[in-house]
Amino acid sequence: MLDLALANLLSPIVLSFALGLGAALSRSDLTVPEAVAKAMSLYLLFAIGFKGGVSVADHGVDGTLGLALLGGVFLSAVLPLIAFALLRVMSGMSATEAAAVAAHYGSISIVTFVAGTAILDARGLPSEGFMVAVAAAMEAPAILTALWLVARAGKGAADKSQAQSQSRGELLHEVLLNGSIVLLIGAFAIGWITGPAGLAQIDSFIVAPFQGVLCLFLLDMGLVAGRGMRAGRGVLGLGALAFGIVMPLIGAASGLAMGAALGLSVGGVALFMVLGASASYIAVPAAMRVALPQVNPAIYLTLSLAVTFPFNLTLGLPIYVTLAQYVTGG
Template structure:
């Protein structure tokens, strides 16, 4: 009982943070019809600055880190990213009025990582003076890329199998009709079916590298990886301390305001698809985060992975990609409806991950840490 009381007290305290306040403020402003608008180039610049700062911090920390300690959390990040997509494939996709391609794309987006949610979590951890491994930023691509690749591969397999099934049915009909027309001495050719332009049974292989390349070239992951490389290979301490670090919290507050307005604007898109997306978007971030929290605790006991690092892993799992994921999925699963997976992520998933998920995992870690 004392553990539960302690957890609820710390959870409530997290909800009063300024980061969450700006998110809610943006949603309120949009809901009352405010004409407040922040240009898209400003938004992209803010995201770049935040992820560069996170990358620089991680790169500098990796120089002094024990790489062996990173192996288990990195492995868990890969497993979690893939697992999230499979959970969505066999839950969301099975619900009424949910198109399978849309469900897989949604699961892929929720398995990928949100740079903005990630940055918000780091700020709240610092506010709570909760230590975490700065190299945990390097876990981002280990979860993000496998999730997107898995989603696109599953969607391709499903689409191909569906087309293959239709082809089998079509060929069976053609074979039946051919037999009906056969007269004495006539023998229909199986090869003639393909030669005359009918669908081929041959499956197309999914190419993994273009998906990985598309993810790596995304603006969010590119900024983070660039920051990691610069922090690791150069001496950026002076520019880091005088430019990136002082601006971090202010830029993050503006980003939360933008995301709040964007979330409200996407609500109308979400209404166009099945209401099951809303249910999934509320439950999935919290469930995914708790699964990752469990994996993180294993790493905590095995490798002394900090409780702050456990929170970072959980937040990455709870987040859903809002920058690099959507264009990657649009290219990889063109048959999926963007209103479904982007609406579910931005309108519901991201606010739930930030407003409920981050405080939940921080409060849980603080309670477990005494």
């Protein structure tokens, strides 16, 4: 595990993230144009979705796919309950704030997922292509659980009425038609339909540039995380910051149990751990701005993007891969 952790820390993708993080913390004027960052995000989502669809087309559909989807939905719905309970104990957050943060830790970070697949590819470890579909299925349930937690905690009637009348349609739109999910599922479907023959036609676009684009994208993510650390300074206490490290480990353990129970490959178990450990900072923040506008976004963005994401990228991923190999015997 130490060898893998060192190799990961010295990999181009992690060092690119560190460069962006250091530049932001030192207040450098280094920036990545928003249009470029958006283009890189679109490319990565399309590439990972397409390759996942090709893998399913090559492997075929079986019962394991359906069980994996159900397992992912279950984890996404249950993990926010654990996160909510931990936050209420470890921090001074209100029930509404804790529920908003908890939603992020049941949903997933697609960038962490992409980084995890890159590590597995570099080590030659196989994984099931349908894990892309599992990632997409894990976006929405956590949000619904968080809203249930808020209702159960007894929000005021006025807040309830406002959320129901103004936010329901917008929230469903954010969750079900979120651009990253639409692109991921769409690319997955295209890869599934066209199969290996389709991949052969665009191999030079999908495969060769992937690692380089990922490095530049993580440079930008480092810049964003560094700015988040600066902006969120003083917003969170030590208990909340500790939660940002503890909760990913709990989520990873849950993913390990689920992947092992399903009999997935080493890579499949590792990716289930990555999905359980990651925290959303794209889809869920957008949904929370609509559903719970009274919660300060700096709280959940600082935790998910400036604490949990760097931990997963630098130390978490090697731990998850090593544990997956140990449990599966791979």
